[in-house]
Every structure is written in C-alpha cells, then in structure tokens.
Amino acid sequence: MTGSIAPRTEIRLAGEGGQGMILAGIILAEAAAIYDGKMAVQTQSYGPEARGGASKSEVVISAGEIDHPEVLSADVVVTLSQEAFDKYASTVKPGGLLIVDDDNVRSIDVPEAVKIPIGRLALHTTGKSITANTVALGVLVGLTGVVSREAIEKAVTARAPRGTEEMNRQALQAGFTAAEQVREGGSK
C-alpha cells in the first residue's frame, strides 16, 4: 500500500519561445534530481511553432515520489514576457511567489509581484540578454531555496555551452544578488 503524497514544490517558468525557459526548467530539475538528490519532473508546452508564442516549462520538486507530473497549484511562477505574464501570473497559488521581469513586462497589475529587471541585469552582467534565463534561475533559487545554490551552479555550468561557463556563473550570481536585495528590502 502506498503512503501519502510527499510535499511538492511546483514551479512554472514562462516566457517567449526562444528565451530559454524550457532549458531553465530542465536545469532546475537537474539541480534537484542530480545534484540535490531529490525527485523532480519537468514538463513543457510551447506554441505550435518552434519559435515565438508563449512557452512554458514546469518543474515539480519533491523529497518523495512525484505522481501527477504537472503543476496543479503553482508555488512559484516566473514570467519573462508580457504574454507569459498575462497568461500565467494568475496561476500562482494564494501566498505563492510571482517573479516578474519588469524590464520585459510593462503592465503588471499584481501588487504582490516581485519585480526584478531580469533582462537588464543579464545584459549588464554578461552583455548578452540571452542569459536572462540563468539570471531568472538565480533569482528563483535565491528567493526560494528550492534547490541548493551549489546544485543550481553545477547544473547551470554542466549545461552551459563550452566557453560560456563563467558567463553563466556570473548571470546566476547576478540573480542571487538581486534576490538578496529583495530579501533585505523586505519587499516580498
């Protein structure tokens, strides 16, 4: 006979196709499953085209077995585009964490949203806006601790194309730092 449901943390990462949110989900799941020894399931959905449209990656992390693989009630939602925000911001559960890239999302009608200019941070830190997904992972882990910093750093480094490891580490660190500032500012 199987026991009860192990507590699960449900994370939804959304952005435009091409922003690397599916990869961010994979990295987060790898951090949990390979480096932190937890269970993780990553699922995804894209628009009909391979590029453009809203793209969504979901990660469920638990210390125990994960049955239903998709997010049921998101503990954390991260949105990097207006379309993603409009579509998924409302799916965060009451009391959950909504992280918004206010560099890319102009119209934010949710007062509790944690606004961080993720796109600009990426550009300032690495010179490449494509590292925004890594910055977002830094923010997410810095604010939630859903996986350890060591695990996410290893996972990011392992997935980074050769020669971009240091750049991605810096992007991740920028995310950590931004998260710390939010915590210190007390502005959840």
Place this chain on the structure above:
Amino acid sequence: MNDHIREAHGLEVDEGQLPAEDWFERSETLQKLRRNKKFPTIWCSGCGIGVVMGALIRAIDHLGLKNDDVALVAGIGCSARMPIYMDYNTLHTTHGRALAFATGLKIARPDMKVIAIMGDGDALAIGGNHFIHAARRNMGITAIVINNSIYGMTGGQYSPTTPLNSRATTAPYGNIEPPFPICDLAVAAGASYVARSTVYHALELDKFISEAISKDGFSMVEAVSYCHTTYGRINKLGTAADMMRALKDTSISQTAYGNLSPEEKTNNTKIVRGNFVNIDRPQYTNSYSSLITRIQGGEQ
C-alpha cells in the same frame, strides 16, 4: 483461370495438366522455378508477364547468382504475383509498397540482390512516391516495371500509363489524363540505370535486366507488355498474338531513333527501346557503411 476470361478468349486450358516429371530437369533455367508451387500461373494465357519472368530467370542465371542471395519483392497486381513461382527469397507485399519494403531489406542485407517487381499502377500510382525516392537515394535495388497500361487484376481500370484517349472500364469515354513516361521519371529522379524494352524483344529484356541487376545503384527496367484480356478487349486490339505483334511494329530501337530527323523525332509515336542511363553514383548502402565506419572511427 476465371471462367469469364476463358470464355472471352475461347481458351481450352486443362488446369489439371501438370508439367511432366522431368520438366525441371530439362532446363537449368527452369530449375529456378519453384518445385513446391503448383502451376499453372494465375496469368491469362498469352500474357506478357511470363516473358518477363523468363527474362529475369535467364538474367539471374547468366550472372551466376546463388538463389539464396536473391530476394524478389513485389507489390500487388498481376505482375506482383511473379515471385510466387520463382525459387528465391520472395516477399509479396502491399500495393505500391514493394520498393519501401525492398529498401528495408536492402539496408539489412546489402550483400543481397534485391529485385522489386511491379506493375504500372503499383509502381507509379499508389507507389509513385516510393519510386522516385528509391531512385533519388540511389538505393541498390533493381526495379522491374511491367507496363501493360492498365489495372489488369481488378479488371481494366485506367492507370497512370494508359494512353490518352484509350478506353478503360473507368474511362468509358476515353482517357483524358496524359500518361507517365516511366523511364523519364526514373532518370529525373536519379536512377543509375534506366532501360526499356518490350515482351516481344525477350532477348533484349534479358540483357537489360542482367545489366540492371549488375548495377550497384538504383536500376529500373521498363518491360512494355500488354493486357489483351482487359485493355485489348475494351480497345478492340485483338488477341494476345495481335498485341504481341504490335509491340514489334510500334517500337523502335534507340539506335534507329537516333537516326531520325529532328522533325521525325518530334512526331515519333513509337516506343523507344534502349538503355537511356548508365551512370555511377554513390549507392545508398555503401554510403551508409562509410558513415558507420566514420562514426565508429570516432568522428563526431
């Protein structure tokens, strides 16, 4: 044989009459026919398909191939029944798909001579896409297309090679679709060897089929035949013998065609017999073997 066909032709065939005991022993070639399959064939008396079967057997015999090393793959239709009677590895597949099955078999057994036998409807209508892609890949298969300009087995419906204005059971007012030039199609798609002859020119067929089987690449022989039972009857073309004779009169060798004036060539309505393409291109299974060698050698 069906009674209606027998009646239509006033044929007197005793189906109970089996070949004499020493029938096989009399001929080396005939020994490539199966012993454990009951004859006669399903083909109507006078059909040209048997001539192609004879040519194929003689070609394989001429090349000295072992029966075990030959595979015949056929689709559906009168022509596709041919492998039943021949003593090789024989695969009777689905309509139009012979070349797709043959592709898998050739890749699994590149050492084997894989020969696909198809009719015109089989190869060019339902199987047209497989035909052009097997040619494009230069898959090491010999395709023999027996072109009788009609769907014979289903009783005489028009096919992709039925001549314009000819009649068929589904073209009762004459066919308004132009026919496919099979050899041109094979050449355009990239075949390494392309030839055409007729069932009247049996020795030429032997030669072309033999060359086609020897070719390491996609080779195609169009064997122009006839269907006196359906096409001939509907279009009032006479008996099997009449239609066989017509192949002699309505075809022209490539050499003779070459000697025609430009104007005569433009107006030519005869079937040109000859070997139109014989080139060397990388054969698919050789290319794949090289790929395996490269990858196993450590290339990324």
Place this chain on the structure above:
Amino acid sequence: MSIKLMQGNDAIGWGAIAAGCRFYAGYPITPSTEVAEILSRELPKVGGKFIQMEDEIASMAAIIGASVGGLKSMTATSGPGFSLMQENIGYAAMTEIPCVIVDVQRLGPSTGQPTAASQGDVMQARWGTHGDHPIIALSPTSVRQAFDLTVKAFELSEKYRTPVILLTDEIIGHMREPVDLPDFKTIQLPEYRLTKKDGEYIPYRNEPGDVPPLANFGVGYRYHITALFHDQQGFSTQRVDEIDPWLERFNSKLDKHLDDILMLEEDRMPGAQLAILSYGASARTSRHAMKLARARGQKVDLMTLLTIWPFPEAQVEALGERVDRIIVPEMNLGQLAYEVERMVGRKKVKRVTRANGEMVTPQMVLDALEG
C-alpha cells in the same frame, strides 16, 4: 550508469539500442521526433542503421523489410502517421514479422493539436488495421518504464512474431525525470529466429497456439511471404480447409501466453469498494488521486495497466468482482473504459475523460470517487 534527467522519448531510443534494435525507419512528426533524432545519432555507433523515409507508409514497410532481413526494427510516430502505418501494421500482423511501432499519442482527430497530450489512439492500436488479428500494445507511465517497456516490446515481438505497439503519450514522451538506466550489457534477449539453415522449414506451421520461428531471408530457406491468406509453406490459398487451421493458430497465438504478455501493477487496500484503473500518463494522475483519497479516509484500489492489448480481461473482471465502482481516467472520451465496461458492466464504471489536450487532474478523479 548514473542518474540522468531524461525525456521519455530519449528513454525509448535507448531502450531500442539496449534491446538490440539495429534498424529504424521513420518520418518526422511531433511529438515523437526525438526518438528518430536520438536513433539517427546512436544507431551508427553500434553498427545499426537509420533512414528517414518519404512517409509513414514507407517507414512501416521498410522496418518490415529490414526485419525479414534479420534486423530488429522499429519506427516511431504520432496520430496522423500512426493512421498511415495501419496498412502495413496489418501486413506485419498477417505475415507474422516482428517489429516495434512507437506511437507518442497527440490530440486528434486528424492534425488536431501536435504538441498536446492525448490517449486517443487506444482503439486504433487495437483495431486500426482491417480484419481480425492479434496485437500487443504496451503503455509506460514513467520515463524509466518507457525504457523498460521498449526492451519488452522487442522481446514480445520476436517471441510471438507480432508487431508490438508502444502506446505512449505526449506527456510521458516529453517529460523529463531522473533515471538510472541499467548497463545495456545486462540486457540480452534470446534469439528466437532461425539464423542458419538446419533441416526442413515450414514457415507457417500450424500447431494450435504455436509460434513457428521466423527464418531470416538469405540463410538458405527460400520461402514465400505474402499477406494473402496462406498455407503452411507461405503460399496463398483460398482453401477453407487450409485457412481455418491457420486462423485458429493465428488468432490464439497470444492467448496461451497471457502470463508472459500481460503486465499490470496493483495497489490494493483491504476492504476497498472503489478502484481507479488507468494507464499511461493518466496513471500518474490516478496514483496522485488515490493517495489524496486515502489520506481523506477513502479505501481505494489502484490498477495500472502496462499491457493495454491484449486487454487483461480476467484481471479486470476480478477487480470488478472485488469492488463496487471503477473509475477510469483517460485523455480521450472513454476508449479504455469501453473495455472495462465490457468486463464489469456499465453500471460499475465511471469514466473520467478529457480530450482537449490537457491532462486529467487529480481533482477530477477525486470528484468521481465522491460521486
């Protein structure tokens, strides 16, 4: 090996390699394409061969041709391609040539929703090709099971000379989970075929319940294969006295080996009057719901089918005798539920269906357990 985060489709590719598959023919189609991509990369490394054919009809034909030539062969597709393959799936069934067909189900009918999940091909897997025929379909519920059941699919296909369908879905195919795959060297399938000539060969020997071995082309048995009704030697026949014994053997060849073929998982609770029966991705939802239901005090059994076809009639019948009500969640309008109803009667079955591309939720199952 070590723990890796892996997609279901990749696990299927690795399962094929581990099982000794050395030929893949396919045509690109979402959401199955990753299976083709991984095998195009990995097959040549082990001396195997990959080809992208002109369509799914040709892909299915090519894997049968290669199988006759002696290679364990596979294709992968999704709904629209699975429809095209039906013609030659029938051929493989009729001629008893082993092959594995992966169907990563997506929302249909027709083009439907390429990236959306579905379990709408359950009945097509059973009856998609015309005429009565035996077939095996297996359905994994996790990435690891996608690997294991692919290996099993090859084993059953070779052993019983039948096409085997790995009936998975977009969720299992695309989701990533940590897996620790076994060392492929530990996976050794027995050789069920005749790979060299040894005495007389009757390719379609008619012993009831028997599965005569398949001789690869080229080993010295020059025999005939046709999808016309055939006699024991493989030649077409219209004689009823030859067709009848063949029919009997053919249509019963799996029945005598159900212990080997039927795989299911049961999680029983003493005194349960309710049960959830599911498969594929919906089985994950069902297990989730079962745990929630038990946590709130309901006694609920769970049955997860890994073998969909042949349908595990006796096991489902027994479940129906044990409980009052069986909830059948699935991402279609009740295709497997038909079979459950056939075994236990309509009154005992409560369908939980969703056919809009979204998964059934645990709450939908919980509501059904309440009602």
